[in-house]
Amino acid sequence: xxxxxxxxxxxxxxxxxxxxxxxxxxxxxxxxxxxxxxxxxxxxxxxxxxxxxxxxxxxxxxxxxxxxxxxxxxxxxxxxxxxxxxxxxxxxxxxxxxxxxxxxxxxxxxxxxxxxxxxxxxxxxxxxxxxxxxxxxxxxxxxxxxxxxxxxxxxxxxxxxxxxxxxxxxxxxxxxxxxxxxxxxxxxxxxxxxxxxxxxxxxxxxxxxxxxxxxxxxxxxxxxxxxxxxxxxxxxxxxxxxxxxxxxxxxxxxxxxxxxxxxxxxxxxxxxxxxxxxxxxxxxxxxxxxxxxxxxxxxxxxxxxxxxxxxxxxxxxxxxxxxxxxxxxxxxxxxxxxxxxxxxxxxxxxxxxxxxxxxxxxxxxxxxxxxxxxxxxxxxxxxxxxxxxxxxxxxxxxxxxxxxxxxxxxxxxxxxxxxxxxxxxxxxxxxxxxxxxxxxxxx
Amino acid sequence: xxxxxxxxxxxxxxxxxxxxxxxxxxxxxxxxxxxxxxxxxxxxxxxxxxxxxxxxxxxxxxxxxxxxxxxxxxxxxxxxxxxxxxxxxxxxxxxxxxxxxxxxxxxxxxxxxxxxxxxxxxxxxxxxxxxxxxxxxxxxxxxxxxxxxxxxxxxxxxxxxxxxxxxxxxxxxxxxxxxxxxxxxxxxxxxxxxxxxxxxxxxxxxxxxxxxxxxxxxxxxxxxxxxxxxxxxxxxxxxxxxxxxxxxxxxxxxxxxxxxxxxxxxxxxxxxxxxxxxxxxxxxxxxxxxxxxxxxxxxxxxxxxxxxxxxxxxxxxxxxxxxxxxxxxxxxxxxxxxxxxxxxxxxxxxxxxxxx
Numbered sequence: 001x002x003x004x005x006x007x008x009x010x011x012x013x014x015x016x017x018x019x020x021x022x023x024x025x026x027x028x029x030x031x032x033x034x035x036x037x038x039x040x041x042x043x044x045x046x047x048x049x050x051x052x053x054x055x056x057x058x059x060x061x062x063x064x065x066x067x068x069x070x071x072x073x074x075x076x077x078x079x080x081x082x083x084x085x086x087x088x089x090x091x092x093x094x095x096x097x098x099x100x101x102x103x104x105x106x107x108x109x110x111x112x113x114x115x116x117x118x119x120x121x122x123x124x125x126x127x128x129x130x131x132x133x134x135x136x137x138x139x140x141x142x143x144x145x146x147x148x149x150x151x152x153x154x155x156x157x158x159x160x161x162x163x164x165x166x167x168x169x170x171x172x173x174x175x176x177x178x179x180x181x182x183x184x185x186x187x188x189x190x191x192x193x194x195x196x197x198x199x200x201x202x203x204x205x206x207x208x209x210x211x212x213x214x215x216x217x218x219x220x221x222x223x224x225x226x227x228x229x230x231x232x233x234x235x236x237x238x239x240x241x242x243x244x245x246x247x248x249x250x251x252x253x254x255x256x257x258x259x260x261x262x263x264x265x266x267x268x269x270x271x272x273x274x275x276x277x278x279x280x281x282x283x284x285x286x287x288x289x290x291x292x293x294x295x296x297x298x299x300x301x302x303x304x305x306x307x308x309x310x311x312x313x314x315x316x317x318x319x320x321x322x323x324x325x326x327x328x329x330x331x332x333x334x335x336x337x338x339x340x341x342x343x344x345x346x347x348x349x350x351x352x353x354x355x356x357x358x359x360x361x362x363x364x365x366x367x368x369x370x371x372x373x374x375x376x377x378x379x380x381x382x383x384x385x386x387x388x389x390x391x392x393x394x395x396x397x398x399x400x401x402x403x404x405x406x407x408x409x410x411x412x413x414x415x416x417x418x419x420x421x422x423x424x425x426x427x428x429x430x431x432x433x434x435x436x437x438x439x440x441x442x443x
Numbered sequence: 444x445x446x447x448x449x450x451x452x453x454x455x456x457x458x459x460x461x462x463x464x465x466x467x468x469x470x471x472x473x474x475x476x477x478x479x480x481x482x483x484x485x486x487x488x489x490x491x492x493x494x495x496x497x498x499x500x501x502x503x504x505x506x507x508x509x510x511x512x513x514x515x516x517x518x519x520x521x522x523x524x525x526x527x528x529x530x531x532x533x534x535x536x537x538x539x540x541x542x543x544x545x546x547x548x549x550x551x552x553x554x555x556x557x558x559x560x561x562x563x564x565x566x567x568x569x570x571x572x573x574x575x576x577x578x579x580x581x582x583x584x585x586x587x588x589x590x591x592x593x594x595x596x597x598x599x600x601x602x603x604x605x606x607x608x609x610x611x612x613x614x615x616x617x618x619x620x621x622x623x624x625x626x627x628x629x630x631x632x633x634x635x636x637x638x639x640x641x642x643x644x645x646x647x648x649x650x651x652x653x654x655x656x657x658x659x660x661x662x663x664x665x666x667x668x669x670x671x672x673x674x675x676x677x678x679x680x681x682x683x684x685x686x687x688x689x690x691x692x693x694x695x696x697x698x699x700x701x702x703x704x705x706x707x708x709x710x711x712x713x714x715x716x717x718x719x720x721x722x723x724x725x726x727x728x729x730x731x732x733x734x735x736x737x738x739x740x741x742x743x744x745x746x747x748x749x750x751x752x753x754x755x756x757x758x759x760x761x762x763x764x765x766x767x768x769x770x771x772x773x774x775x776x777x778x779x780x781x782x783x784x785x786x787x788x789x790x791x792x793x794x795x796x797x798x799x
Contacts, residue, residue, distance in 0.1 A: 095760045098549050119763060123550045206635055214655075216743045271655050272741055273629050279636070404762050416745055421657060 042081075042333075049081040050333045052108035052341065054325075055097070057090030061296070065357035069350065073341060080337045087111070090323070094119060097326075101125065106328050108338040111162055114150040114322045115218060118401045121153040127327040129157040132339055142348070142364040149396040150322040159324035160342050161363050165291040166320040167226060168389050169307045170298075170382075175200060175207070175286040184287075184307040186316070190227075190256050193310035194264065200286040201266040208268040210287045211279065212261065214418050215272025216411035222397070223289050224414050225319045227253035229395045230312035235406070236439075240398045243435040245410065246428045252312075254417050254424035261418045269418060291321075292361055292386045306385040308392060320393040352376065361387055405438035536776075542769035549765045560770035569746065570754060570771065574778075577750045580661060581729035588669050588725055589718065592676025597706060599677065600684045610681070617674040625738030628667045629654060654740050660747040668735050672728070676721055683717035684710060719790035723783055730779050751775050 042050040058066050063086070070082050085107070087093050094116040100106035101123060112120060120126060129151075133140040140148065147161035169184055176183050181196050197209025213219040225235065233249025236242065261267045268285055270276040279285045281299045288294070289309065298304055308316045325346070327338045344350055348366045352373065355362055359380045362368055368387065377384055397403065413431035416422040422430070518525075543560055547553035564570055599610050616624065631638050632653035640650040653663040687710055695705040733752040736742060742749035742757065749757075751771065759768035 098760075098763070102549055120550075122548065208635075214744070215741055216745070217741065268635060269655060271629065271739075272743070273626070273739075275629070275633065284636070412745060415743065419655075419657060419744055421745060 044079045044333055046078040049079050050337050051081040051083060052330075052334050052338050053083045053085055054109040054111070054341075055085045055087045055093070055107040056111040057087050057093055058111075059089075061358045062360070065354050068357070069345065069354060073344060080341070082337075082341055108328060108330060108334055109342060110326050110328065112159070112324055112326050114324055115397065115403060115407075117151060117158050117324060117326070118153050118399050118403060120326055121156065121158045122401065123328070125328045126158060127329050127335065127338070129160065129327065129339070130155075132343070133157050133160075138343065139364075139366075142366050144320075144363075144365065144390050144393070146320040146390070146393040146396050147322045147363065150320075150399065151324050153399045159326040160346050161322050162325045162346070163323040164320060164361050164363055164390065165293065165322070166318045166386060166389050166393055167223065167289045167291055167309060168318065168386055169287060169309055170280075170290055170294070171287045171305050171307065172280065172283060172285075173303045173305050175283060179286075183305060184310070186308055187314075188307070188310040190310055190312055194256070194260050194266075197260055197266040197287065198264045201264070203265070206284060208279075208285050209266040210260065210289075211268040211270055211276035211285045212257070212418065213272060213274075213276065214269040214415055216408070216415040217272060218407050218411065219272065220411045220414050221407050222319050222321060224253060224257070224410065225395070225397070226289075226309055226317060227256055227312070229317050229319075230309075230315045232312075232315075234395065235410070236398050236435075240400050241439060243406075243432045243439070245435075246432040250428055251424055254414070254427065257414065258417050258424055262420050267418075292359060292380075292383055295380070295382050296359055304382070306382045308385065308389050316392050317394045318389055318392045320390065320396070359383060361390070402438050402441070406435050409434035409438065539769045539772050542766055543773050545766040545769075547765040547769075548763045549759075550763070553766070556766055560767045561774075563767065564770055564774065569749065570751075572746065573749050573751045573754045574774075576661065576748075577730055577732065580665060580732060580750060581726055583662070583665050584668055584672075584729045585722060585725045587665070588672050588676050589721060591669065591673045592680050592721070593711070593714075593718075595673060595677040596680030596684055597710075599681055610677075613677050614674040616671045617678075619671070621671070621734040622738050624667060624671055625735065628663070628670075629739055632663055655744060657745045657747040660740050660744060664732075664735055664739065664748050667739065668729075668732070671735070672725065676725070679717055679721055680714065683714045687713050715790070719787070722790070723786050726782055726786065727779055730775065730782065 040051045042048045044050045054066075054070070056063075056066060066084060070084050074081055087096055087110075090111065090113060093110065093112050097106065097110045097112065097116075097120065106125065132138060143161055144164055146166075147164050151157055151159040151161060171184060173183065176196075179200050181199050184193075184196070193210075200209035201207060212223060228235065228245060228250055231249035231252045233247045233253065234244045237244045261269065268276065268279060276285060276288060277294055277297055280288055281297075281302055283302070309318050310316070325342050327335075327342065329335055345354075346363055348362075348364045348370060351363050352367045352370055354360060355367065356372065356376050356379060361383060362373070362376075367373060398406070400406075409431045413422075413427045417424055417427050542553075544556055544558070545553040546556045546559075595613055599606065599613065630636070632640075634640060634650070634652045634655050637653070639653070643650050651659045653659050691709055691713070692705050695709055696702075700708070731752050732750045733756065736748050736750060736753045737756070740748040742753045752775070755768045755771045755775070758764045758771065
């Protein structure tokens with residue numbers, strides 16, 4: 001998922017005016033607004049290089065870093081040329097890529113959320129990378145397991161990891177001190193977390209212990225998943241054919257959220273516009289469950305700490321939502337140039353440069369063994385916990401085309417409980433029915 | 444007859460004596476102007492034969508040939524617009540209609556679906572609820588916007604120092620980006636930190652969850668969209684009000700009509716065509732509500748603001764059920780066509796058949 005809710009991106013992606021001609025033009029509006037493309041086969045010489053395009057949603061430091069790395073590639077490989085194009089924000093990367101196919105104008109490489117992998121796996125132009133990553137030189141096992149699983153759909157490798165993250169606990173040290181609460185530890189339980197959030201809440205000053213994104217989207221779902229997994233549950237059955245969250249674990253996870261939100265009122269419910277970060281910056285919220293992408297948006301006057309998520313019977317597992325590069329076939333030599341370029345971009349040495357420039361976590365385990373990794377740690381002290389916390393990623397979200405429907409049902413389930421509109425068991429039952437129906441339509 | 448009604452009658456007669464009716468509002472006759480209208484009709488009849496004589500000059504073929512040439516030149520002149528509208532308006536509409544009979548994920552080859560998408564729609568509780576919700580939204584949004592626009596226009600239709608500043612102030616929301624409006628309203632209506640709830644609490648009134656509450660979210664969207672559209676309505680009404688000649692009002696006042704009486708009995712009825720236009724325009728826009736939902740609630744919480752176009756967007760671009768979404772678009776198109784037809788019909792009946 002790993003959405004980077006930078007204000008400018010938010011405005012760029014959501015600022016869509018729809019024509020008033022008829023509602024039906026909506027379907028084609030995005031199709032006409034084609035993106036990507038623009039490559040050329042070339043003859044593979046310095047005068048006529050083989051040109052490929054990469055569409056991405058990087059902004060700020062990440063945009064600068066990718067531009068610099070692509071410049072480096074183009075200098076070192078005069079017979080090829082990589083062009084980069086901003087996709088307007090990753091929130092709509094999938095939509096734009098699909099529209100590009102309809103218009104016959106699509107990129108060679110596209111940056112996509114991991115949750116889009118299964119949707120785009122159906123695309124006939126997709127380049128199957130299973131053989132590429134199998135080569136020993138590629139060292140596929142150097143990537144974290146969650147990244148490898150996120151890029152694999154039905155046993156086929158459909159992309160190369162572009163970014164890895166996870167949810168960790170970020171807290172405001174000063175607020176803990178003021179409230180006389182001991183800071184989070186690696187052995188914090190759900191009860192410790194709940195008690196701390198309660199103590200950090202003060203209705204008079206409108207301060208909350210924790211914030212939860214409660215818009216019913218994947219943002220809502222992926223904060224529920226670690227709770228579900230920690231308690232020993234899972235979202236779907238092993239074969240992804242039926243729901244499995246209607247279990248004791250699913251109930252315990254929902255109960256924990258309800259106790260904190262409805263009973264204790266110690267949680268600020270964010271309606272999905274990412275207000276929580278502004279409120280964290282102004283000292284109104286003491287704890288967040290968030291990823292490394294938010295660290296750069298925390299203002300310098302906030303002294304924050306990072307810890308693993310609180311655990312259930314010693315299980316502190318978290319969720320990761322890797323983003324990926326997906327490659328699409330154009331005739332001729334572009335196919336191979338795209339593979340070569342992405343292999344180079346995600347190699348340990350090159351990606352570590354990107355990490356040092358941006359604060360993004362290392363993609364490959366071997367990056368942490370390189371000498372420059374110390375520079376990374378010095379520059380981003382908060383990142384260490386996130387890197388270590390990658391070992392706490394044990395489950396991945398199901399990589400199936402109907403995941404969006406599963407997510408919608410589970411999101412509404414959590415939302416209805418947190419808004420006090422449904423009891424946990426009733427919400428579980430209703431979501432189970434919806435998921436069953438969604439999964440049966442696709443099989 | 445009440446005195447106010449009498450004033451209206453007399454007022455309009457006074458108006459007729461000074462200005463030719465036709466220059467006020469061609470073809471439309473406000474209530475209480477029965478005789479004026481009849482006079483007009485007689486005048487039209489008298490003119491008709493004269494017109495026929497002029498155009499029917501015998502023995503000359505010139506005008507016919509020239510007419511054809513004019514037609515070609517005319518078509519040539521509008522062809523760029525026709526082409527563009529055809530390309531970006533008509534082609535998508537037709538394509539969308541074709542799509543609605545397919546199972547299409549926009550990526551793999553489509554398969555024929557027959558009427559399956561339409562059959563599914565009828566049984567889709569979420570869609571049916573979205574239709575009801577959209578109609579409810581429209582039923583609240585349109586009258587509220589009309590009334591507030593009318594009152595604002597009346598207040599702005601006077602000569603005082605700095606009036607252009609006030610008029611500009613009313614129009615600013617129209618040119619403000621929906622995204623910016625969305626961000627501002629999200630903060631204003633934030634349940635915990637919003638200004639509105641703070642004021643409500645200070646005044647001892649109950650606070651609301653607004654966008655975060657399944658009961659209040661739709662009405663919060665109404666408030667936000669009304670705010671955004673009143674400027675537009677005001678502008679149109681203001682133009683209409685300035686087209687009402689001062690003589691009419693003056694005559695009414697000579698006859699002893701109060702200011703409010705003249706407004707409700709003379710100006711508002713004279714604005715009927717403007718109201719008709721605004722009603723149709725606002726209704727079409729209300730039925731197509733999307734942007735404001737997209738930037739604030741994204742259809743939530745718990746589908747409380749899931750209107751037809753938002754649901755369509757979600758089906759097409761998040762779940763990639765493009766054929767199903769296209770079927771929805773077709774149904775919405777029919778609803779809009781039907782509502783618009785009924786409204787124009789009503790407006791015509793009111794303006795032509797309203798008199799006896």
